[in-house]
Amino acid sequence: MISLQTTLLATVQSTLRGATALSVAIAACALVGAPHLARAQGADAWPTRTVRLIVPYAAGGYADTRARLIAEQLGKALGQPVIVDNRGGAGGVTGTDAIAKATDGHTFGFGSPGPLVTNPMLMKKMPYDAKTALKPIILIEEAPLFLTTALNQPFKNVQELVAFAKAKPGELTFGSSGVGGAHHLSGELLAYQTNTQMTHVPYKGGSLAAADLMGGHLAMMFEMGYSALPSIKAKKINALAVSSKKRLAVLPDVPTLDEAGIKGFESYNWLGMIAPASTPPALIAKLNQAVNNALKNDLALREMIESSGGLIAGGTPEAYGKFLDAERAKWEPVIKAAKISLD
Secondary structure: OOOHHHHHHHHHHHHOOOOOOOOHHHHHHHHHHHHHHHHHHHHHHHOOOOOOEEOOOOOHHHHHHHHHHHHHHHHHHHHHOOOEEOOOOHHHHHHHHHHOOOOOOOOOEEHHHHHHHHHHHHOOOOOOOOOOOOOEEEEEOOOOEEEEEEOOOOOOOHHHHHHHHHHHHOOOOEEEEOOOOHHHHHHHHHHHHHEEEEEEEOOOOHHHHHHHHHHHHHHOEEEHHHHHHHHHHOOOEEEEEEOOOOOOOOOOOOEEOOOOOOOOOOOOOOOOEEEEOOOOOOHHHHHHHHHHHHHOHHHHHHHHHOOOHHHHHHHHHHHHHHHHHHHHHHHHHHHHHHOOOOO
16 A cells, blocks of 8 residues: 555656756746747837837927927827927937936937937037937938028128138128027038138027128028028028029929039938837837838828928938937037137
8 A cells, every 4th residue: 555655656756857857948938938928029019008208398399390390299199198398408418318217118219310320529528328229210301501602792602602701711601590500500611621710609590690681790600401591592592502402393403512513412300200229129010110111101200391491311220320420420520629618
């Protein structure tokens, strides 16, 4: 009897050990595949609540108007509300810092030249490292600038303007919406590439500079299409050239600066979408696809961009990352040569 019990117990224990070994083997296999499965399920299930998009500028401006149309399309694509949160201040640094430090997995935002490329070159202290604290999602738009001049100026084309600047160093004035912005740096790029001296006149807003240009108090100004086009078409200012690689459909008769003799000149006030560095690649890919679809299919968004002379971008996160690297390489020598600082 005891022998039979012992035999039965040994059999049961052996069976249990086999079952345990099998369970462990199955569990081990499951664990090996778990990270990939979790990532896939996470991307499919995300988002689980409201998504917040931080615009690092005040409401109603260039970035904000585009952000709101994109948020509307993202809400439809993601199946959750998408809200725009305006966090202006410090030339876009305040809002961009909030994007970089977000940890909730549902906060992203918009990036532009200042907070992502030029401000780190203009400021000794930054609250984030633009190269490592953020991940690129997608480049949305490249917005060229028009080289505009006052009607009372003697030059009627780019070559005459450059000749004037060479003959009278420092006398040619160009306005901007503030130090370090696209308007300012485009003027500095022109001076850098033509080896001329021009005097920058910063204003507290682009509209103030534009008013002085129309009044003949400034010689020239690089202006974005959404603000410059009405005045150009009304013949209140002259448009000598555009800063894009190719001519624009909105003003096909205006040459590029490259065509006008400033070879290789390109300058844009662009807009992209960015994420905190901790964001999983699967979520970056999901957002990238949704915004690419919006850029292709949202007629209101396309019209907003193209009617103001903007160029629809799109593409991969990797392409946006390479674009950022190229922008940094382009603007660093210009900023150093002009000795520009925000400190």
